[in-house]
Every structure is written in structure tokens, then in C-alpha cells.
Amino acid sequence: MEQRRLILAIALSIAILIGFQLIYKRVAPPPATPSAPTAETAPPSAPPVAAGAGAAEAPATSGPRLAIAAPRLAGSLGLRGARLDDLVLRDYHETVAPSSPLVPLLARPDTGTAYYVQFGWSAPAGTTLPLPDSTTLWTASAPTLTPATPVTLTWDNGAGLRFAVTLAVDDNYMFTVRQSVTNTTGTPVLLFPWARIRRDYTPPTAGYYILHEGLLGVIGGRLQELTYAKAKSAGERTGGLAYEATAPGGWAGITDKYWLTALIPPQTSDERVAFRDVTLGSETGYQVDFTPATPQTIAPGAEATTTLHVFAGAKEVHLLDRYERTLGIPNFDKAVDFGWFYFLTKPFFYAIDWLYQRLGNFGLAIMAFTVFVKALFFPLANKSYKSMGKMRLLGPKMQALRERYKDDPARQQQEMMALYKAEGVNPASGCLPMLIQVPVFFSLYKVIFVTIEMRQAPFFGWIRDLSAPDPSNVFNLFGLIPFDPTQISPFLHLGVWPLLMGVSMFLQQKLNPPPPDPVQARMFQFMPVIFTFMLARFPAGLVIYWTWNNLLSIGQQWLIMRSAHLGPERGKKTKPAQT
Structure with a gap:
């Protein structure tokens, strides 16, 4: 016996x-009840207008570009639409062969695997002022973005509003993005500055239940994860919105096994975050976006600004820990899927x-x-x-x-x-x-x-x-x-x-x-x-x-x-x- x-x-x-190995799964957050998507020029979570992340957008593929040259990153940003859509990792090759290609992270729409970060503004319903959109051609203050030379993109709507996006990059993988609007009209203006990560295809995954690949973030102090399949399934039931929440700060993005693209909004104000399924003809895309819970009020003659961070790079544990400490990003190390045994795995x-x-x-x-x-x-x-x-x-x-x-x-x-x-x-x-x-x-x-x-x-x-x-x-x-x-x-x-x-x-x-x-x-x-x-x-x-x-x-x-x-x-x- x-x-x-x-x-x-x-x-x-x-x-x-x-x-x-076979059964380990994360419990995905329940999908929220969505608001109906409308115009494309603003993100889906922008109250009260939901900009069409659920719409089949045709990104611009031509126009001038801003070069990016950093110690660990190389690529460019499309000035048409202010899209960060071309980025490779200088320190990582696709195979062990030193001559193999560098690992690409973000990609232009004309590659067939569009993956990008974009910044913009939306307005409450009834606003008629022209706002920047995916066809807007921005003017750059310099030809190349480096750690020593930040670059400002500007655009004037011709109706009293001047928009600016100032970009800075550090020696690793973190961008600092400052969005500002100057109001030269005679009346106050309400606007929602937003940022989004968009992946217009379903990437191949390792296929292991013990590894999360897809949409994730720490919202309200809790880790939220949605696989591509769950995001698509939830989006089909709710009109495209797979998850939505309002909480102060946090972070969210799209993760692969080793790579992460994430948005880190201001940590002191309430932000609306959404995970979305995007229908693109026969393809399915995915979006993560942040928008302030309340609009900015720009008084006549005043300027309103908001600053966020964008991480685009390798999920190096010590680097994530450092960003967590220095920038106050909650639980940023959970971008690495240490799993249920976190209390053992990370010390190991x-x-x-x-x-x-x-x-x-x-x-x-x-x-x-x-x-x-x-x-x-x-x-x-x-x-x-x-x-x-x-x-x-x-x-x-x-x-x-x-x-x-x-x-x-x-x-x-x-x-x-x-x-x-x-x-x-x-x-x-x-x-x-x-x-x-x-x-x-x-x-x-x-x-x-x-x-x-x-x-x-x-x-x-x-x-x-x-x-x-x-x-x-x-x-x-x-x-x-x-x-x-x-x-x-x-x-x-x-x-x-x-x-x-x-x-x-x-x-x-x-x-x-x-x-x-x-x-x-x-x-x-x-x-x-x-x-x-x-x-x-x-x-x-x-x-x-x-x-x-x-x-x-x-x-x-x-x-x-x-x-x-x-x-x-x-x-x-x-x-x-x-x-």
C-alpha cells in the first residue's frame, strides 16, 4: 500500500x-461594455467620441520621414500621420549567426505587417475645428532624433490651433513624448490628447500556454492580459472593444516573447485604456490606446501639454526594473511572464x-x-x-x-x-x-x-x-x-x-x-x-x-x-x- x-x-x-506546460493559462479580464465607435481620427476610448480603432484604416505609406539613431535603436518615424513605424533593435539578431538580420520591432504599413505607435487629439462631439489625422503632414525641427537631439513635430490647423509633438529617446528603449496645443482662437477649446499602439495583423506566436503573447498592461495595480485569440473573440461580441478601464496611470501595450511595445501615460491622472480588436478586411488587427478620462481645457492664448513615455525594445529584466524605479511605472517587470511562481522565478x-x-x-x-x-x-x-x-x-x-x-x-x-x-x-x-x-x-x-x-x-x-x-x-x-x-x-x-x-x-x-x-x-x-x-x-x-x-x-x-x-x-x- x-x-x-x-x-x-x-x-x-x-x-x-x-x-x-499544457494547461497553464492566464485568466483574461472580462470584456467591458463598449461605447459605439465612430470617427477614425481619435482613439476608441476618447469620451465622448470613440475614434475608430475598429475601422479599417488605410495608413499612409509615403512622405518624408524623421530618422532615429540611438545606441540600441535605429529606424524612422513617418511625418505623415506622426507614426513611429520603423524600428530595429541594434543589439539583437534573429539567429545566433552574427551576420543574421537585426530583430525588427515596429514596421511600416507597406511591409504587410504594420506595427506602429501614433499620437493625436480628439474632441467632444459637436466640435468642428480641424484636428490632425493619419494624413496630416507634420514638420520636423531636425532631420534625426538622437539621445542628444530631441525633435519637435509641428502642425497648424489654420483655424487658431497649433499642435506639437516633441520626441526624445534615451540610450536604451524609452521615448519621452510631449503633446502640446496652443490656442490662438478667442474661445476655450476642449481636447483629448491620445496615444495608441496598433498591430494590423496577427503575428505568429510560440504557442505555449505558459507564455503570454498579446495585449497586456498593469491597470489599477492589476495585471491584465489578453491573447490575440481572446481579444478577437471578445471584440466580435462587443463591436471591437475587448477590454476597457479607467484608472490613474499604469501602462499597457503589446508583447511578444522577448519584445515589448508599451505606452506609459501620466501616472497622476485618470486615464482610459482600451484593448481592441480591429477588422481590416480579411485581416484582424489589435490596438491598445490611452486617453485622459476628462478633456484638457485650453484657454485663449494658453498652451496645454501632456507627457507620456513609450517603451519599444527588449524585455531586459534589470532595465525594466530601472524604469520602474526611475519613472514610477507600476509593476513594469511583469512585462516578463514570470508566471504564478513569480516569488520564486524572479529571485531565481x-x-x-x-x-x-x-x-x-x-x-x-x-x-x-x-x-x-x-x-x-x-x-x-x-x-x-x-x-x-x-x-x-x-x-x-x-x-x-x-x-x-x-x-x-x-x-x-x-x-x-x-x-x-x-x-x-x-x-x-x-x-x-x-x-x-x-x-x-x-x-x-x-x-x-x-x-x-x-x-x-x-x-x-x-x-x-x-x-x-x-x-x-x-x-x-x-x-x-x-x-x-x-x-x-x-x-x-x-x-x-x-x-x-x-x-x-x-x-x-x-x-x-x-x-x-x-x-x-x-x-x-x-x-x-x-x-x-x-x-x-x-x-x-x-x-x-x-x-x-x-x-x-x-x-x-x-x-x-x-x-x-x-x-x-x-x-x-x-x-x-x-x-
Whole structure:
């Protein structure tokens, strides 16, 4: 009975591991009741006019451009429509090859994958003053935007209003945007300055439930997330508005696995934020926008301004933390999907990154971190391994009890429990290290899988990217046969490190007392094979961790059992129980 409980505990551990990979989901926020969209020139959330983010806009593709040249960013802004729609990341390549293209983030409409940030104004219903729109041609104060040279875009509506957008960029990925309006008419004017991020297509995603890709933000102190599919589904039910809320400050945007485009409005005033599904003929687009909850009143002869920030770049953890501190952005680090185990995952990242700064290799940092974790749980492992050694020595007595009471299961169980109590053995303690290892394993999996610091991080030899599976494959003799077996089946991929992991798991299994039941024993024998194939498609960094952890466990268990004279070669023979 106790062996069955042990089997059940291990099975539950495996189920938790696989379940997190297959079932883990974020709970999307319920869609709000939308207001009806109207004109395109203002964002959907602008009260009382909802500018048509739900309309199929045809962005301008021609006209002069403002060049952007920053240490980590390059690209341009279209002066027609004031669109930031051309941006590449200087520090990141699409593959591990240094000659591969730089990673593009924002893209022009004529690329077929329009992805841009835009700024503008809307007005209450009944206002007839001309406002800038997607066809407006702005005038730039300089030809190039750099960290040392901010640029101001200006436009005069010819009816007494002068509009300006002043752009500045830092040495990393943060833009500062100041929108201003000067009123030279003789009457007060009410306007809503807005900003939006628009993605006019549905991008390919990694397809993992443990990774959020889509629309997200921290609104009212709470993280809100909508996948592209959920945004589209909610938008179809509500006329395009998938989520809407009013709260002071916060931030929102669109995230990929490693990249983020986000709007950070003023943190001291109430803002309306909306996540939208946009119908573009046969295509579906998505929009995130911010608008003040109340309009600005620009008195005659006065100027009204608002300042926001735009993040467009890589989700580097330390950089997000720095922006969170210096700009007061709430929970900006949650742009990285650390998951439900945030309280473990982020500290794990910091620990591994600290070790990396000293060792110069993330693979070595993971191995050093594993040693630390093993040391932390050494007392529990010590107790568990000793109990498992005693279980091995009790094998003959347990077998004798099974034979004696094979026709009386209740009495057999009673005698087993009495034997455990007399010998001071806890039969379930052997599975405790595995149960504890599950959240540690999953948290480390998240760190390796979602943090950009692990992206394309090399180890040694053929492992050039710890965030990708081991590229070697036994089924083509590790590259000697020129064909890709995974074209036949994705299961035909088995690299060197997964094989080493399977061997280490098999050796570790040999140190543990086998189940007396032949069926259970055979099931245990297949576990290394099952785990080998299951982890073959996991990130190489995780497989290296698991292999190294197994080897440390083998050494630790052997020393503990040897010092306690509980090893199979040193244990004294135990007489069978008297019948």
C-alpha cells in the first residue's frame, strides 16, 4: 500500500510538471461594455467620441520621414500621420549567426505587417475645428532624433490651433513624448490628447500556454492580459472593444516573447485604456490606446501639454526594473511572464544572473545555482535518503509479511505499518525531494524560457543557445547522416544532453529500493526513457540543470547511505520476519 502511495506521489509530480506546460493559462479580464465607435481620427476610448480603432484604416505609406539613431535603436518615424513605424533593435539578431538580420520591432504599413505607435487629439462631439489625422503632414525641427537631439513635430490647423509633438529617446528603449496645443482662437477649446499602439495583423506566436503573447498592461495595480485569440473573440461580441478601464496611470501595450511595445501615460491622472480588436478586411488587427478620462481645457492664448513615455525594445529584466524605479511605472517587470511562481522565478533569475556576472557563462551559472539549491535542501534530502536506505534493508521483512498475509490485505497493511513504526521508517519520505523539486524545476524552466538574457546564451561545444533544445540528434547519428528526422516526426529528436540526463536518472534510480511489485518495478524502469524523450524538446539549459542535479543527487545519496552503512554493498543481511 505504501509503495502505491509512493508511485502515486511520483505520478502526481510528473502530472504537475506536464500539466503546467499544457494547461497553464492566464485568466483574461472580462470584456467591458463598449461605447459605439465612430470617427477614425481619435482613439476608441476618447469620451465622448470613440475614434475608430475598429475601422479599417488605410495608413499612409509615403512622405518624408524623421530618422532615429540611438545606441540600441535605429529606424524612422513617418511625418505623415506622426507614426513611429520603423524600428530595429541594434543589439539583437534573429539567429545566433552574427551576420543574421537585426530583430525588427515596429514596421511600416507597406511591409504587410504594420506595427506602429501614433499620437493625436480628439474632441467632444459637436466640435468642428480641424484636428490632425493619419494624413496630416507634420514638420520636423531636425532631420534625426538622437539621445542628444530631441525633435519637435509641428502642425497648424489654420483655424487658431497649433499642435506639437516633441520626441526624445534615451540610450536604451524609452521615448519621452510631449503633446502640446496652443490656442490662438478667442474661445476655450476642449481636447483629448491620445496615444495608441496598433498591430494590423496577427503575428505568429510560440504557442505555449505558459507564455503570454498579446495585449497586456498593469491597470489599477492589476495585471491584465489578453491573447490575440481572446481579444478577437471578445471584440466580435462587443463591436471591437475587448477590454476597457479607467484608472490613474499604469501602462499597457503589446508583447511578444522577448519584445515589448508599451505606452506609459501620466501616472497622476485618470486615464482610459482600451484593448481592441480591429477588422481590416480579411485581416484582424489589435490596438491598445490611452486617453485622459476628462478633456484638457485650453484657454485663449494658453498652451496645454501632456507627457507620456513609450517603451519599444527588449524585455531586459534589470532595465525594466530601472524604469520602474526611475519613472514610477507600476509593476513594469511583469512585462516578463514570470508566471504564478513569480516569488520564486524572479529571485531565481537574479541569482543566476549574479552567478553569470562572475562566471561568464549562463550554463555554468545554472550549474552553480543547482549546487546552491542542493545545499539548501540538504537536511531534507539527508533524512529522505536515510529513510530510503532503511527501506532497502527492510525489503526481506516486507516480502515475508506479504507472503504471510497475502490473503488478508487489511492485516498485511496493519503489520506493514507496525514494521515501519518499529523501525522508524517513513515510506513516503523518499519522494519528498522530487515533490520539492517540481516548483524549483518549473521556476527554472520559466527563467530559461521567458527571459531574454537566456536567449542565444551559449554553453560549451554544440550548445550555442541555452533557451533552445539541444540541436544534436541521435537519429541522424549526430549529423553524420544528412537528413532531419524531425520532418518525419517531432519525437525523432534526441540530443546528447537528454541522453545524458536519461542515463543519470537511471543510475539514480538504481540507488533507490525497487518496488516489490513486478508491475510497479517495470513502470519505474521506463521512467528514465519517458523523461529522456519528454525533455528532449525542452531548452538545453533546463536539461543541463536536470542532468547536473541528478549527478549531484547520486553523489549525495551515495555518501549519505555509505556513511550510515545503508548502501546495498554495506548493509547487513536482515533475517526474514518470523512466521
